Amino acid sequence: MNAHHLRKTGTRLFVALAAGFILAACAPREWLLPKLGIEPPRLHDFPADYQPPISAQTGQPMPGFGGGGTALPQTPVIFVHGNTVSARYWLPARRYFLDAGYPVNALWALGYGWDNVRYFDSNDLSVDSIERIVDSVTAYLSKTTGREIRQVDIVAHSLGVTLVRQWMLQTNGWHRVRNFVGACGANHGVWTAWPDARGQNRVVSFELAPGSPWLAQLNRHGETPGHTRYMMLYDGTGWADVLFPKPSEDSPALDGAYNIAYNREHGTYYDHLELPRVPETMRAIVDFLRAAAEPLPQAEPPTIVREGNVLRASQEDAQLHCTDDRRYPNAAMPPVREQPLAANRLYTCYAHNPRSGLSSPMARYMRSDPGEIRRSAPNLRASPPPGSYEQPQRIRLETDDPQAFIVYSIAGPPESGSPLYTEPIYIAGPVRLQALAIAPDGSTSAPLVLDYDISLELIEARRTLQRQLEPDTPVHYTAQRRKGR
Amino acid sequence: MHRLLALILALSVPGLAQAGIVFTPHLSEYARLAPGQYTEFTLITTEIEEIYDRNGRKVHTGAPFIPPGDSVDATLLLLKYLWIGNLFRDSEIGFLRDRPQFCRIIGTLGHQQATGNAVRRGLTAGQHSGASGLGDLFGLCGIYGLEHRYGPLKFNGLFGTTVKFPIGRYDTDSLLNTGTNYWSVIPQLAVHAELFGRIYLDGTVAWQFNGDNDEPAFGGLTPTDPADVRNLEVNLAWKFSEHWFADIGWSYRETIGPNRYDKFTLNLRDQPLPPTTACNSTQALLGFSIPDALCNSLEFFYLEPRPGPYRDRGIKGTLLTAGLYYIYRTSTVLNLRVAQPISGRGGQIDAVYDVYAMPPDSPGAAPISQLVSTQNAVQEAASVSASPYLELRLVYLFWAP
Numbered sequence: 001m002n003a004h005h006l007r008k009t010g011t012r013l014f015v016a017l018a019a020g021f022i023l024a025a026c027a028p029r030e031w032l033l034p035k036l037g038i039e040p041p042r043l044h045d046f047p048a049d050y051q052p053p054i055s056a057q058t059g060q061p062m063p064g065f066g067g068g069g070t071a072l073p074q075t076p077v078i079f080v081h082g083n084t085v086s087a088r089y090w091l092p093a094r095r096y097f098l099d100a101g102y103p104v105n106a107l108w109a110l111g112y113g114w115d116n117v118r119y120f121d122s123n124d125l126s127v128d129s130i131e132r133i134v135d136s137v138t139a140y141l142s143k144t145t146g147r148e149i150r151q152v153d154i155v156a157h158s159l160g161v162t163l164v165r166q167w168m169l170q171t172n173g174w175h176r177v178r179n180f181v182g183a184c185g186a187n188h189g190v191w192t193a194w195p196d197a198r199g200q201n202r203v204v205s206f207e208l209a210p211g212s213p214w215l216a217q218l219n220r221h222g223e224t225p226g227h228t229r230y231m232m233l234y235d236g237t238g239w240a241d242v243l244f245p246k247p248s249e250d251s252p253a254l255d256g257a258y259n260i261a262y263n264r265e266h267g268t269y270y271d272h273l274e275l276p277r278v279p280e281t282m283r284a285i286v287d288f289l290r291a292a293a294e295p296l297p298q299a300e301p302p303t304i305v306r307e308g309n310v311l312r313a314s315q316e317d318a319q320l321h322c323t324d325d326r327r328y329p330n331a332a333m334p335p336v337r338e339q340p341l342a343a344n345r346l347y348t349c350y351a352h353n354p355r356s357g358l359s360s361p362m363a364r365y366m367r368s369d370p371g372e373i374r375r376s377a378p379n380l381r382a383s384p385p386p387g388s389y390e391q392p393q394r395i396r397l398e399t400d401d402p403q404a405f406i407v408y409s410i411a412g413p414p415e416s417g418s419p420l421y422t423e424p425i426y427i428a429g430p431v432r433l434q435a436l437a438i439a440p441d442g443s444t445s446a447p448l449v450l451d452y453d454i455s456l457e458l459i460e461a462r463r464t465l466q467r468q469l470e471p472d473t474p475v476h477y478t479a480q481r482r483k484g485r
Numbered sequence: 486m487h488r489l490l491a492l493i494l495a496l497s498v499p500g501l502a503q504a505g506i507v508f509t510p511h512l513s514e515y516a517r518l519a520p521g522q523y524t525e526f527t528l529i530t531t532e533i534e535e536i537y538d539r540n541g542r543k544v545h546t547g548a549p550f551i552p553p554g555d556s557v558d559a560t561l562l563l564l565k566y567l568w569i570g571n572l573f574r575d576s577e578i579g580f581l582r583d584r585p586q587f588c589r590i591i592g593t594l595g596h597q598q599a600t601g602n603a604v605r606r607g608l609t610a611g612q613h614s615g616a617s618g619l620g621d622l623f624g625l626c627g628i629y630g631l632e633h634r635y636g637p638l639k640f641n642g643l644f645g646t647t648v649k650f651p652i653g654r655y656d657t658d659s660l661l662n663t664g665t666n667y668w669s670v671i672p673q674l675a676v677h678a679e680l681f682g683r684i685y686l687d688g689t690v691a692w693q694f695n696g697d698n699d700e701p702a703f704g705g706l707t708p709t710d711p712a713d714v715r716n717l718e719v720n721l722a723w724k725f726s727e728h729w730f731a732d733i734g735w736s737y738r739e740t741i742g743p744n745r746y747d748k749f750t751l752n753l754r755d756q757p758l759p760p761t762t763a764c765n766s767t768q769a770l771l772g773f774s775i776p777d778a779l780c781n782s783l784e785f786f787y788l789e790p791r792p793g794p795y796r797d798r799g800i801k802g803t804l805l806t807a808g809l810y811y812i813y814r815t816s817t818v819l820n821l822r823v824a825q826p827i828s829g830r831g832g833q834i835d836a837v838y839d840v841y842a843m844p845p846d847s848p849g850a851a852p853i854s855q856l857v858s859t860q861n862a863v864q865e866a867a868s869v870s871a872s873p874y875l876e877l878r879l880v881y882l883f884w885a886p
Contacts, residue, residue: 029572041576063575084519088575117521118883191727192815239682245727269637269682 030116043088043111050140053132057113057121062129063087065094066108066137072145074294075153075178077102078137079109080130082158082184083121083204086111089157089277096282105144108137112163122204123163123214124429127411130167134176147297150358153179153289157276158243161185161232161252162208165218170411172418174226175301175350175359179289183233183276187223188251189215190243202456206392206428210248213394213426221420224256225328227321227352227359231288233281236261241272256330260284292357299356304349309367311339311349313360318353326420328362341367346405348417362417364405366440378404378437378445386433386450388479390459393452394424399437399445408435413447427452453479511820511878512722512730512810514687515643515675517629518569520585524881525565531874533557537829538861539798543871551602556872557661559597561620566590585629587645593620593653595663607660611754612703616661618654623647627673640678647671647691657702665865667711668696683724685732691716695866703863704751705792708744708832711866712799715739720806730810736824739801744832744867747794751836751860757785757844779840779854787841789852797832797862802869808876818880829869832862 033040045065046052052061064087077097079090087109094107112129113121134152141149154177156164161182168174186193189210197205207214224230234252235241240263244251253259262281263270270278276285302318304311313320319335324345331352341347345367351360378401384393397406406421407414410431416438427433430453437445461477534556535543545553567589573581599607599614607614627645634640649671653664673691680686693714701707715738722732760780779786808822836859839845839852862868 041574043575117519194814237682239724242727269634269639271639271682274634 043086043091049144051136052110053129053136055112056126056128056132057119062110062112062133063115064108064110065091066110067105067140067144069103069105070144071103072105072141072149073103074106075151075289075292076106076108076137076141076149077153077155077289078133079107080133080154080156080160080164081109081111081113082156082160083113084115084117084119086113086115089273090155092277093155093282096279097286100283100286102286105141108133110136118200120201120204121159121163122429123159123166123207124410124431125203126159126163127167127170130163131171131173131411134167134173138176150301151176151178151295153177153181153292155181155183155276155285155289156185157183158185158272159204159208162187162215162218167411168226168228169218169419170409172361172409172415174228175361177226177228178295178357179229179231179292181231181233181276181285181288182252182254182257183281184235184241184243184272185232185252186243187215187219187232187254189248190251191245191248192243198456200456203429203454210251213392214428217419217423217426220422221326221348222256222328222330223254224330226350226362227331229288229292229331230254230257231285232257232259233262233276233285234260235270235272235275236264237269240269241275243272256332258288295357296355299353299358301356301358301360302351302353303360304351304363306365309341309369311341311347311365312337313351313353315351315353315356317355318351320349320351322347322349324348326422341365343367346420348420350417361415364407364416364420364438366403366405368440368442377443378439380406380435380437380445380448382433382435382448382450386452388453388455388458388477390455390462392426392428392454394426395433395450395452396424397421397435397437397448401437401439404437404439404445406435406437408433410434427454429454455479511720511808511822512687512732513677513685514720515641515677515689516679516685516687517585517632517641517677520570521568522883523565523567523569524883525563525567525878526881527561527563527565527876527878529559529561529563529874529876531559531870531872533559533870533872535871536861537802537826537831537869537871539830539833541828541830547603547606551606555599555601555603557597557599557603559661560595562594564592564594581628583631587625587627587629589623589625591623591625593622593663594618595620595653597661597663599660603660609753609755610704610751611658613656613659614661616654616656616659616663618663620653620663621665622650622652624650637681638678639680640676643673643675643677645673645675647673655700655702657700660703660863662702662864665698666700666702666707667698667866670694671716673716685722685724685730686719687722688719689716691718698866699748701746701748704790705746705749706751706834706860706863706867707746708797708862708866709747710745712740712742712744715741722810728812730812732806732808732810732822734804734806734808736804736806737801740799743796743799744862745794745796746834746862747792749790749793749795749834749836749860752788752790757787759785783842783853785842787843787845789839789841789845791837791839793834793836795834795836797834797867798830800830800832800867800869802829803827816882818878820876820878820880822876822878823873824876825873826869826871829871831869832867834860834862836860 030040042063047067055062081089090109110133112126138149186208190208193205193208195209232254238246238249303314305314320339321329321333322339323329324347347365350362378399380399383396407418409418414436433450435448458477461475467473538544569587571585576582596617604614625647630642632641649669651666655662655664655666671693673689675689678686695711701709718736720734722730804824806824811819835857838856840854843850
């Protein structure tokens with residue numbers, strides 16, 4: 001075969017290969033391969049009896065890894081990935097943790113999002129997925145080990161950091177997380193997110209733009225609530241992690257956390273994707289996780305008991321951590337045996353048992369004297385009303401009871417420990433907002449359930465070419481969102 | 486006896502060296518970028534007033550047959566689409582599942598036009614001197630290597646192969662063309678390195694295997710067998726901030742051996758030539774001369790070129806580039822770059838013309854003399870511009886915030 005034939009053959013091969021790649025580029029393999037009767041490969045390294053939860057985004061069982069043994073001598077670790085990637089991101093960490101002595105049963109990672117750069121994930125839209133992941137892992141391990149697994153350690157990266165923080169906030173779930181390690185999280189914003197973003201990425205951009213109302217909401221009542229131990233790992237030089245240049249190089253740090261600006265402190269140059277996955281930083285993560293005492297295996301968590309206007313923990317050796325300034329308490333607050341309730345103050349408390357290592361959920365209380373005559377339960381109303389909007393909305397909640405406080409959640413029915421309403425709630429994506437007004441005596445308003453749809457599709461439906469020409473043309477908007485939006 | 490026949494038509498016009506430009510790297514050209522789809526629009530414009538001759542000397546375009554001042558004005562628009570992804574992720578194919586793949590399609594549109602005397606001289610050979618339209622199509626696919634880190638140094642390799650599909654507009658009677666009329670297959674190895682998170686190095690070695698061109702343009706002054714070309718390019722960038730980068734680059738390309746020309750037909754359109762034209766060596770319009778003995782004995786002359794084969798000495802060119810990048814948000818990159826040739830060698834051949842006293846195709850016609858003319862080869866494969874070009878580039882990421 002001469003050079004001419006070689007070139008011709010090579011060219012044909014290349015053209016065939018290029019055609020395949022271009023087809024793949026235009027049509028994602030998750031769409032294309034099933035059409036050809038082929039199951040797209042996905043990471044699925046779970047025990048046969050484990051059913052991964054359904055992703056709130058894709059509607060499919062989440063890919064990932066976890067489990068595989070029977071021994072579970074320590075708190076399981078759940079790895080939460082960042083935007084546009086999936087559980088495979090944590091495969092190097094799994095190898096490292098196994099080498100460091102973790103049992104395979106203790107290491108879990110599930111892909112919650114789209115796993116595709118065309119469809120950005122976001123915080124608010126993924127909260128449900130994190131809830132499902134934690135529920136699924138703890139339920140499975142409780143079943144297979146024969147003891148209640150009440151706590152997990154979470155190691156999150158990038159979007160996963162703010163996502164897990166939002167999940168803990170919205171579900172009042174701090175007591176379920178013993179350690180939280182966040183690497184390269186946009187806790188105070190990221191320069192790549194813009195508050196006027198348009199397109200499929202806009203929900204996460206609204207959320208994580210520096211100075212965004214969403215971040216203010218996340219951080220407003222304390223950056224490290226609960227008895228959870230926090231470690232924030234990040235670049236700190238402003239050069240190695242492209243997402244946090246100067247002057248926002250300390251954006252990932254949290255007030256009250258063990259903050260490690262790793263590159264700045266160690267003279268290294270690990271970038272955004274490398275930082276939590278190199279041996280040096282993983283050693284630091286493992287050391288941090290292991291520094292916490294393991295919870296007693298069969299212990300029950302404490303609860304908060306109210307006796308008149310005094311709060312106590314339900315267990316003898318448990319104590320209360322309370323604040324009365326609308327901030328969430330955390331481990332830094334001095335513990336007290338009992339907490340009397342003063343007039344006109346709102347207390348936020350949790351009970352923690354240092355012996356068992358377990359905590360109660362957060363709860364809020366106000367003084368209520370028996371002689372007080374109260375009228376009916378408070379009423380609650382919202383404006384603007386639920387519906388579809390083009391742009392993010394600030395939802396104002398009002399109650400007719402001036403002594404009542406208002407809590408809300410985007411992750412199910414709120415309770416007294418849910419996010420406290422102090423300023424209008426910023427809604428950037430399609431969420432179901434539920435709110436409740438709670439009077440000092442514990443009576444509550446009827447739950448308010450509000451569906452807000454901040455929709456790019458609505459914008460597109462309203463601004464069709466036909467409507468430009470004939471403004472009276474009806475808007476065909478069915479509240480159906482395309483994926484990733 | 487033989488004296489130099491300096492034909493009027495030897496303009497030597499490089500056109501834009503599309504393949505060379507395509508492979509001159511930019512900032513992070515070979516980095517393992519995030520998976521996704523990227524689009525790029527590059528506008529390149531130049532006024533070619535100078536070229537390199539076969540001895541590496543810089544001469545003005547059309548020298549010595551037209552005076553300085555004329556040029557070839559060329560504009561090239563590159564439309565690029567890049568896909569990066571991994572078709573094999575999560576699969577059992579160990580090598581590929583960890584190494585993203587990429588494909589790039591580059592379409593080109595061009596406009597080239599010679600000016601003034603260059604046009605008039607082209608017309609004497611019945612040749613056009615301008616071209617507009619679709620250029621060749623480049624398809625590139627490849628695979629990234631793994632990323633490695635040693636302290637502040639991070640780097641990755643890349644292997645890719647480009648095929649140039651000769652679909653561009655091509656006119657055999659034109660001095661300039663936007664297409665090349667020959668296939669090329671270009672495997673390349675490249676590396677991207679980052680140092681201290683602020684210094685970016687991109688380099689590549691590419692080997693361009695060129696196919697044959699059975700229909701050369703401009704009377705056979707484009708090679709019928711373009712030589713293969715080796716390319717070596719390096720680009721060094723400095724990051725001032727997330728929004729501003731500057732870079733300098735060095736680019737070298739050289740043919741491996743000579744270009745071959747075996748369909749040389751370039752000739753004057755209007756023949757026979759009267760002695761008043763053919764024998765006046767100072768005649769500015771024609772600029773050649775016939776030996777005095779013939780001039781004194783004949784009333785008309787006919788010229789007939791010998792088709793070849795001929796060879797040039799191969800071509801080469803070295804460029805320095807300097808550019809400035811502005812990154813708007815993360816979705817848009819604006820890039821302004823200037824490229825300055827610093828050395829080169831263009832293609833020239835010593836073509837043989839037979840001189841006849843009657844039409845060469847007449848029965849019994851025989852050459853009465855042979856003359857040698859140094860012809861400057863034309864277009865991308867054979868000519869090398871010595872003039873700077875300006876590049877304006879816009880990169881847009883569909884999916885970025």
